[in-house]
Amino acid sequence: MLTVNRVYDLLLREYGPQHWWPGRTDFEVAIGAILTQSVSWKNVESAIRTLRGERLLHPRRLHALGARELAPLIRPTGYFNQKAKKLLNFLDWFRGYGYSFAKAAGADTAILREELLAVNGIGPETADSILLYAMGRKVFVVDAYTRRVFTRLGILLGSESYDAIQRMFHARFRGGVPEYNEYHALIVNHGKEVCRKRPLCGRCRLARACPSRVSESDPAASITRTAG
Structure with missing residues (x-):
């Protein structure tokens, strides 16, 4: 069976550095x-x-808007009325640190995570993405691609909670913040391009050691393997 470290090595060799998360500033x-x-x-x-x-990618300027003003500006993201409220809720929290991630540098990661999870509209994946990518904290981000890829590889059962999967990566993966960043991006890319709901096993770098690999000439097998 592949290990989480070996999977990282193979995916990095296959796709190269992902340069993720895109953004000009941490905010x-x-x-x-x-x-x-x-x-x-x-x-x-x-x-x-x-x-x-609109020159609104500044926390104080963005926070000065009301939800009704903000929502039309983010319409392409869907659920824009809800997301406007989520952004403003996040900014309420961010104001407590003077709208500066640098001012949160001395705070414990576990406390920051607890605070972010208490913000209405921010769940574990979003909180951990902010911690890892915007704040440089060693926190592994788990998403649907993580669950799919590692369940198919037999490393996960598929029924584990978000926190249980995260603890597994924290315990087994050898990397630091840059590698956590890279690994999550590689998993997302692999899940989108190859390990799809209907997987393209013939193109998969991990297929030889994958217990769920299927022949792409057997549609019935592919459907069975990708249930869920």
Whole structure:
């Protein structure tokens, strides 16, 4: 069976560095992490371009808007009325640190995570994305691609909780913050390009050691393997 470290090595060799998360500032990265909930990144990029064009990618300026003013600016991200409220809730929290991630540098990661999870509209994946990508904290981000890829590889059962999967990576993966960053991006890319709901096993670098690999000439097997 492949180990989490071996999977990282193989994916990095296959795809190369991903240069993720895109964003000109840490604040922009955090905003993107909230806006990307349930939508493709292209839609998020469109909304961020609009905010940048309006010179609103500054926490104080953005926080000065009401939800009704903000919502139309982020319309491409879907659920824009809800996301406007989520952004403002996040900014309420961010104000407590003077709108500066640098001022949160001395805070314990576990406390920051607890605070972010207490913000209405921010769940574990979004909180951990902000911690890892915007704040440089050693926190592994788990998403649907992580669960799919590692369940198919037999490393996960598939029924584990978010926190249980995260603890597994924290215990087994040898990397630091840059590698946590890279690994999550590689998993997302692999899940989108190859290990899809209907997997393209013939193109998979991990297929030889994958107990769930299927022949792409056998559609019935592919459907069975990708249930869920």
